[in-house]
Amino acid sequence: MITVKDLSFSYGKLKVFENFNLDIPEGQVCLITGINGVGKSTLLRLMAGVLRPAKGEIIFDEKLGDDPKRKIGFISDILSLYESLTVSQSIELHKSVYGISKFDDSLIRHTKIGHSQKIKELSTGQKTIFHLSLILSIEPEVLLIDEIIHSIDAYLRRIFLEQLIQLQSQRKITVVMVNLNFHDIEHIVERVILLKKGEVAVDEKIDGLKAKVKKIISTSPPQTIPILSQIDFSGHSEFFVYPFQEELRNQIRGEVVDLNLTEIVSAFIGGEYA
């Protein structure tokens, strides 16, 4: 669905990507993560077309037609909208640009957003839900969501994720998310891509990743498996290892613990700061 081909991009002298390649198939829910400043949001913005690559290209499936932007929904972390417009004016603008006649406002009514309210008067959560309802109105094939879910309250987050799950199950859309808080989205994500210095450091399906990243609680480091990061306690240490192989389990002195997605990504990110 999305092919990133030989992409190069920089902010002035600061090089972010050089000959970067990535392929995201149709219908996949993909999580892009990495330490701050690694280029996660930049990659998403390049996919959304709000940043232009210096070299290379981002190719979308022919299914999206001549103008892929018509079928791409993008929610950025800054929630960019015309703040001085009212909700109804924003809806009208959106309808006229995308050429849509109907707009389902049930989601915004559900979250107590008034049509006459100005966008700047909305809370971050309300703005996120409003942005999502704008995007849903275009029936997107690709959804790009920047680090925003964790900044909204639990109730609105649930609504947001319910909509996402519903959309995904009904229409099998492609979702690319950038996030650092994985607790809520663990059950949705199929693939995890970890960026490091402008390159893909880890690219795994979530089940594969859970099988390969483990925590070993021991007094001494494991000899046969690479350590991503470690936390020392008095008397013992926790070693986060990757790639773990099941056949080595018997050789390890200590307890092998399974990890959830948040812990896995923290282990990778912790390794980068070490």
Added chain:
Amino acid sequence: MLKKEFSDAFKQFMECMILLLGVPLGVLFDKLIIHFGWKLSDIFHYVFLITMVIYPVVAGLTVFQSERKDRAFEYLFSLPLSRLEAVRYKIAPRFLFLLLLIIASIFFSIFKNIWINGFNLIVAFFISAFMSISVTSFVLGVVGVSFIFFAYYQTSRVIQLIYIGWNRVKFSDFSTAALLSDLLTAALLLFLIGAAFWLTFKNLDIRPLKLQLKFYYYIVMPIILVFYVFIILLFKKFTERGG
């Protein structure tokens, strides 16, 4: 932090001072009305003239104001609009209002024997609109527009003088020669500045503007310089002839 707070406090202070200035200006205006015995129609006339001068510059310089203020460039660029459509949508309504103002000024000129050069207002509008991409301070924008508009105006006068054979007696702001020289100068200047604007906007994204405006300045600055050199050299020649 202190620098930011100092700057904010200074801005507030200046805004208050402007408000304070309003009172003596109002009193002064009242005294002028009494002193010169102005009628309501006179006052309307002057206010209209001032509006005519201000509107094209304000309308042009604020083309991207909402995107800047609301940080909505990202939203604008995420929409399925070509850059040409985006520019058209931004400029067309403002241009339409300017045309309405010019038409109103034509009707107004029937009752008052003062002509407003609508063509120059259109030129001022487009100079401002093409500068809007590079201007973050409105005051600096007005200075920049005035500087470029002066280059246009004086170049046009010089071309007219060349056309009519350096004859000051024949010189008029509302002659065919003036119209032709205005057209020629405006076409040349607006084409070049417009090209710089378009080539920059076509490739514009949400990176900081200062990273993306080099090309714009590389085109606009030499153009203005050439216009000023042209004016100075030919006016020098004009004065040497004893004009």
